[in-house]
Amino acid sequence: MTEKGKVRVVVVGANGRMGREVVRTVVKDPGLQLVGAVDRSVEKEDVGVVLGLGETGVYFSDKLGETLLKSEADVIIDFTTPNVVRDNIYTSLEYGVRPVVGTTGIPQEDLQAWDRILQDKGIGGLVAPNFAIGAILMMKFAAQAARYLPHVEIIEMHHDQKLDAPSGTAIKTAEMIVKERQRMVQGHPDEEEKLAGARGADFEGMKIHSVRLPGYVAHQEVILGGIGQTLTIRHDSISRESFMPGVAMAAKKVMEFTGLVYGLENLID
Template sequence: MNISVTLLGATGWVGKELVAAITAAPDLTLAAAMARQAAGQDVGLATGGAALGLTVAGSLEEALAIPSDVVIDYTAPTAVKGHALAAIAAGRAVVVGTSGLTGEDYTEIDEAARKAGVGVIAAGNYSITAALMQRFALLAARHVADVEVIDYASAKKPDVPSGTARELAERLSQVRMEATSRPVGELIGPQESRGATVGRTQVHSVRLPGFVLSCEVLFGAPDERLSIRHDAGSSAAPYVAGTLLAVRRVREQIGLRRGLDTLLD
């Protein structure tokens, strides 16, 4: 069965890779694409490829006016929630690739999706190896009480923590045991030095030139430590396969599913 796709953020870092991958996939069709700065252009030419005969929409309303099965969002953290809710209201399944949403945002999206009877898959990172990191970390958290997350990115990344780190911290908080470390509120000195509390997990965001995207989960137990780390490269290619896996699976459910690792089985 062919799946028609609306791609929001088509000329972005990941969006360009997705345009090529969707058009090359025999079971997928790129029905609509949105990118405000490239509005009116052919989406193939706008993303550095051959002409595809599909004009880039300049607004969400214009993109959603074209029928499709699934909406993929790789836009901006400030826009993705509104885009997701609008797509759900239009009866579309949604794959959220943009980071920056909070747990409260996801609750609202889940409620809207269940009411509309559509599926949503959201992941802070659609890399298969990043999904494996999350899977292994969630398993370890059931056996080791103390865990913290370190999130690395370039100095230009606007959101903290990264979507990968935020999602990981929230999901760790759901399964982990009580920490043995001293509570942040009982510390002497600047409590901010212990990072931000996301759910029940401390997260530290490093933003420096020379870093791309990395996420490290640190576990500590008496006389031993465990580190699970994912390092991304400089291209968007690792995120394509996971995004398309989500596109192919999102209509199997109603409501929100978080984390690409939940699809790996």
């Protein structure tokens, strides 16, 4: 039964590592109501029982469209993988359900297409490379600092199961920095890589390096160099709980605007 005044949420990939955290967050948040949970690995079991939250009356399903129709959802939250998120979002748009997406590696053409559909339907959607508030502040501070220290390298470190490199957060950080400084060539003009890729990927003249190791969750350093000084801005997500305040905020804020917003920083003052 729908609770008045609450945003009705379906979590996609609800039995995954991020999905489980999202489910817990939605269940505990007084402004949200869990009305559906989609996952291919579990079916017809109470979500709360599987996750140790007690009975919720919401059961796992492997059919997204059917779940959206029956639940009358307002929002889907999707932290699946790049190879399935595309179909999930087009399904949600077909049913007029607002997407909140944490999956990275989505092509620009898909983002543009989703924006057009959302505009036509008069509803909002959000795609964010990172939902940790501290990470958003790190990106903002780095972009501001690059006005004065334009020589920049980005090092991002993630667990070894992450599929895309560099991370969406690193790319988004670089995009924000580029808005504050022009493209420039860094390092010595005669620099030579003895091993291909040793200097990292090039993005508008700055270098991005990706580390993938067990033990990491999500971490990033932005190192800015100047004459006789360096500035390092670093953010560490120690656990996936770090993303949840941003996810909850996004699920509520997405009800307030039209079209696709890319990046949680656009929802923060």
